[in-house]
Amino acid sequence: MNSFGRLFRVHIFGESHGECVGITIDGCPAGLLLSPEDLLEDLERRKGGKQKGATPRQEEDYPIFKSGVFNGTTTGFPITILFENKNTRSEDYNKQRSIPRPGHADWVAHEKFGGNEDYRGGGHFSARLTTGIVAAGAIAKKLMPQITIAAAVTSIAGETDLEKGLQKGIDAKDSVGGIIECKAIGLPVGLGEPYFDSVESVLSHILFAIPAVRGVEFGTGFAAANMFGSQHNDAIENAEGTTKTNHAGGVVGGISNGNQLVFRLAVKPTSSTPKQQNSLNWETGSTEDFSIKGRHDLCVALRAPVIVEAVTALVLADFMLVQQHIKRVIV
């Protein structure tokens, strides 16, 4: 349910406006040098405060290690990391509880959990849960120095000039979406399996776990549907498996082929738009106009690249352990 992975496993917990959010990482090899500071760069990237178009909420996302690290080194046992929630203004949310915000999980959560959900700031649905995921991803990256993962926003509101895309949203007093591309190099040949454990299957599973992701494509992706086979096929050129083109995005038959892993994601516009909206009031039974107050991202895609990198690192670390490319004890 809130777990992911086979040998390198993560479990997430927490709520946006509860005491904390956190993650437990199980199966991390022993002997990895690890300090909270190792995670700060990625955690900083996830925070939106410094970017135009990201929420001004200044979370102090300092990772508090509760287990699994001893004398600055991983022990091989579960690493639990907490992030305390501060600077939360729950009252922003309490007022309008009975009016589910369109695009948010308010209504489905209310139905599914019988009204017991922690509705403040989205509760467990909040993107704040990705804090732990980013921390775990930073650890996974440290485990695989031979692999480089880099994700970036490639367009906002349909504009490859990102400033221009954001300005579109500002001008319209609305929120905007974007496209993210992620590339990874250094993967060995042979990660993944055909069918249910294909690299695309496992990666897309966790990519769609990122809030607001609406599409995932590998290599040439949707454009491949319009190509001829002779155009799309990547000719193998040498014994390392290097291909002339890389329409496959580094995965063939579900298995990494040693070329660059490439995939893209569509991120929808932030559901919390400043615009006036209309929704059902489940107490009165009638629909009414309302607008969302509080601090929200103009474009959630801006914060997502480091989350995309993190989940990619989690998946690769797990595959690397299964294929025995990472040792169970780092020496």
Add this chain to the structure above:
Amino acid sequence: MNSFGRLFRVHIFGESHGECVGITIDGCPAGLLLSPEDLLEDLERRKGGKQKGATPRQEEDYPIFKSGVFNGTTTGFPITILFENKNTRSEDYNKQRSIPRPGHADWVAHEKFGGNEDYRGGGHFSARLTTGIVAAGAIAKKLMPQITIAAAVTSIAGETDLEKGLQKGIDAKDSVGGIIECKAIGLPVGLGEPYFDSVESVLSHILFAIPAVRGVEFGTGFAAANMFGSQHNDAIENAEGTTKTNHAGGVVGGISNGNQLVFRLAVKPTSSTPKQQNSLNWETGSTEDFSIKGRHDLCVALRAPVIVEAVTALVLADFMLVQQHIKRVIV
């Protein structure tokens, strides 16, 4: 590895040119009336023989029940179904073993499995493995008469007139790709979870397990990245959760919202194109031109809709069991 599902689980096995392909379905409730004939309609749809653009190989895909059904009823125990392989011409493949076909798994399989792979017709990588998946999907559909799942090809080679798209491939003496759209109605509110067990996560996991799928998008999908929040948000209109629009495609916060489930997939052009290609010969170490003989689909997307429906049914049956919408004994 070759298993999928939590309470309604499938395990696949077999090779394209071995004795058989098959599937075991574990966790199917007891008491479901079930005969091989119940599976034939979907199995027939998966076969390509009758469609223009699909391979002329006439497989006799008759499901042989080996366990789990007694007196025409499921027993609650694993249902194993075999499909014998007949009408295979392995010699087509033996000749060119050392020249990995571009777009196929030949090279990665050889590297990953140390040369032990069954290379005939793609072995375990073959789309023939989807026969069992379609059979399991037909059983899952029978379990959920209240849900209707329908997938269809919506474009081929970029043309929404499908005949025109196929003709493009025929004219170019090349293979072509396509787009498939799947819709499902009758889902209860509340299937899925935020994060790792989101409907999108679990569905995309198994959708990308289908050979040749390169992209998956839900609702408005990639187009959502270009929209404003106020455009994309679906306003809730009534106590059943009906929304005015359905840009979300029936899933919000990872959870079904009772509206129509909608998603699309990109299917790449068949890797086995009639065109001459170039690849490494791993015995000689040099690249050489070659062309693929044998019987192959002009457009694999044509066969895929019933497979898409099947995996969708597997995912929904599993979620329905977890959420207790399906009883463990059907009476």
Add this chain to the structure above:
Amino acid sequence: MNSFGRLFRVHIFGESHGECVGITIDGCPAGLLLSPEDLLEDLERRKGGKQKGATPRQEEDYPIFKSGVFNGTTTGFPITILFENKNTRSEDYNKQRSIPRPGHADWVAHEKFGGNEDYRGGGHFSARLTTGIVAAGAIAKKLMPQITIAAAVTSIAGETDLEKGLQKGIDAKDSVGGIIECKAIGLPVGLGEPYFDSVESVLSHILFAIPAVRGVEFGTGFAAANMFGSQHNDAIENAEGTTKTNHAGGVVGGISNGNQLVFRLAVKPTSSTPKQQNSLNWETGSTEDFSIKGRHDLCVALRAPVIVEAVTALVLADFMLVQQHIKRVIV
């Protein structure tokens, strides 16, 4: 690795002398009234301070809820509970690190984790990890008011008069073991499956996870090996499945039969005996005599009944969810 369960899942973490130990419970239905106080009675039973024969270390085992409970009710999301470690004297352990204590995991941990293990007080191997398990068990018990689980020590050092058994250890200046019996009533017919998910399989799995358990038997157990079939068979008397005798201990063919669930465990004597012992010093390479200081239980079996009840409750709650005897939302 550190997870257990299918739908009602627990994940444990922490070390004896680190910051805390804790547990995350995933899959607990929403709507269960829950406060830290609900857990105190069982947590108190687990603490040894008040019993003769249990360690005088007074842990303040107050459960700190970090997630998953809102307004005094479970939300359906992961419940993370921490127990802070106080009153630890690590220096007791540091002195003799290179002399692995017989019966303890010191040596295997050192070998397996390459010297990176947190060796203080047994680290993650410590029975202190059972604190979280007892907390989770208390929650599982609350979910199943219809089921009563009761475990008790039935013999110590071979004596059914428990005081006498403890006195044996005190007189010998040594530690002693014991036998625990657990009974549960109120189980519905039909929990468990034949083979891998048999009630005995899943229960024994987690019973052997309790430190110091060396044997598990169901019903008549080992004595059954000496009986005739006609003696051991339990005759079914009525439509509820009540049996005349209960040699099976409530499980037939891996499935609960509605009679009382009965099983017993053997708990070895505490490894930390006050007696002088002999072990290898892995730094010097020679064996040497030493004795263990610090606070330790004379008989760990005394603390175990509540742990046995807890793990039984975890297993039953999971089976009850799978068999749909517990609803996903408590109303």
Add this chain to the structure above:
Amino acid sequence: MNSFGRLFRVHIFGESHGECVGITIDGCPAGLLLSPEDLLEDLERRKGGKQKGATPRQEEDYPIFKSGVFNGTTTGFPITILFENKNTRSEDYNKQRSIPRPGHADWVAHEKFGGNEDYRGGGHFSARLTTGIVAAGAIAKKLMPQITIAAAVTSIAGETDLEKGLQKGIDAKDSVGGIIECKAIGLPVGLGEPYFDSVESVLSHILFAIPAVRGVEFGTGFAAANMFGSQHNDAIENAEGTTKTNHAGGVVGGISNGNQLVFRLAVKPTSSTPKQQNSLNWETGSTEDFSIKGRHDLCVALRAPVIVEAVTALVLADFMLVQQHIKRVIV
């Protein structure tokens, strides 16, 4: 449900009097030489026909490989093995369907599966399902030539002279139980984990999956409960971890310590005793006397050692893969 293992996984299926029983083994490394003949010795041991005290039913347990082996070598993909059911006399069972046999799963199966169970010969509950397990175990043994596993019956009906024990049953015209001891040498240090993945946990899980097993103990087992700590502790003598005694049975803190793995199981007397018994007739609602016809083992413990070895091999192969002591491709 009918699956076991993490990286080396098995899935069982089939019924005693259906078409076949079988197993799928997923995760077996590629490159292992394997033929049906490799399995015959163990399969022969499982068959009872040649032993005094075992059923005269002569099953032709020839393993039919359906997938996963190519050119005499494992491919790395699922290995499905079938055993056809022949020589079955279903009419023996049909007559008395409404009178559940004491000690058998007839009644619980009927209740749990709503009357849809295949009741012939115990259906999926039959010990015939262990045929596949023995086959998989033989493959696991082949993967680990460095490990030797040997199980044997050590007492029957309380007699260590086994002939004498069997004669007790023959004289009493009743069935008898027995004790099995299993030993394994060659295990590396470091298999298993503390808590839920302890060697004892995982082993006992699958040992209790064997029909008729009622107790499992490791090392000194239940007798440990009567010992002093100074007696039970095994002093470590050298850098290989060799201990002076082996009361622990080769596992400390859940982890293998390099000494001999030792455990014992209690097997109940065969439920199908020739003696007249009493049970409920669920059609008439009254209890009645009856006796069991058909062919049955006097003592099922006699057939069990090879099954015990098989499940031990499955567990060890899985741990060996997790700990990277077995390569994913055998060369």
